């Protein structure tokens with residue numbers, strides 16, 4: 001008899017071997033090198049447990065998919081019920097009710113925009129690809145504008161608007177697109193005036209580095225796009241679904257994007273799903289006739305399980321006031337950690353919107369610390385931030401991430417369920433790591449120099465950021 005529980009039980013500790021043999025040996029090496037080779041046994045809410053029954057605070061939340069927390073019972077029960085009901089999912093020549101209901105609920109959240117249609121897909125990158133195609137079809141233009149440091153996924157279209165060279169390199173020529181500096185309205189206007197651009201795509205709060213404008217750059221950019229017939233595309237794959245303390249992050253700037261992409265936590269982390277919200281007019285240009293009614297589509301889109309999980313997730317967000325919690329806990333992270341900027345010379349800024357929180361580091365003035373800083377940066381431009389992430393994990397049992405390639409920033413992307421105790425747990429741990437980091441020589445630098453030797457020696461760079 002097939003017994004999945006036994007299969008997991010019998011093979012629990014073999015994950016790394018299987019990864020190294022059959023999936024991604026380089027990634028398996030990274031995990032081993034940086035000591036992230038744990039055997040995880042379960043997850044619940046904001047926590048993970050390993051095979052020693054040690055509890056970890058998960059401030060990475062599966063790159064942001066567990067907005068409502070890991071294994072939320074309401075989402076799980078909705079899925080179990082949907083499965084037990086033997087739903088006639090994916091008939092394809094059919095109009096699935098659950099997807100229709102989910103579309104209606106999502107559009108209610110976008111009532112401040114002109115969005116009246118939803119296109120469903122299965123991943124963030126797929127939603128971005130769809131938004132790019134819809135924009136091309138609507139404007140009759142081919143090219144796109146995007147911001148430095150942007151991340152919109154890794155398929156070829158999305159990669160063309162990726163602001164990070166290390167993701168782009170090695171894959172040949174990408175589509176025509178132009179990168180802009182956030183805040184540079186003159187460059188934006190000059191580009192728009194050429195009338196070559198179908199869309200301007202941006203993440204209201206950037207995943208890489210947690211950058212966002214503190215002024216009216218976005219409003220001005222939206223006005224300029226409108227004036228020049230370029231669609232204004234908010235990629236909310238990471239920042240949407242309440243993460244920043246509002247359902248959509250663009251609401252912080254009172255924006256009305258022409259297209260909005262969402263994904264990640266839309267289905268509680270259970271089933272891949274993404275969506276593009278768009279106006280009737282833009283939609284109509286692509287799906288213009290019966291002939292073209294499935295001219296853009298995907299086999300698994302509008303599947304019942306994704307939609308059931310999506311509806312349950314929206315319910316949980318509201319029933320548990322998780323968006324308000326994201327705002328409150330985000331503020332607590334800032335309140336507890338910002339004062340450390342004055343105490344620790346390498347900590348330059350703590351910034352965030354709700355539960356996207358970034359910690360930016362910079363070169364120290366002290367001579368001894370500067371030696372360490374230079375050594376580590378000479379070895380590998382992305383290594384420094386890992387020196388913070390490592391002790392947070394190994395010593396304090398907190399999972400965080402490096403916020404991008406070649407930048408000295410770490411990022412928190414917690415579940416929206418984190419509570420005050422969790423935030424204080426992090427703040428205490430972070431303070432301890434800062435104290436250790438500001439001692440040179442010291443244990444953190446020893447690890448850094450060990451890893452640096454590995455990086456110089458051609459071993460895998462201990463850096464993974466999505």
Ligand SMILES: Cc1ncc(COP(=O)(O)O)c(C=O)c1O
Nearest residue numbers: 123124125152153207237238466
């Ligand atoms: C803003 C944004 N867009 C798109 C994507 C790509 O999503 P996926 O990894 O599901 O393709 C991501 C993933 O992190 C993202 O943060």
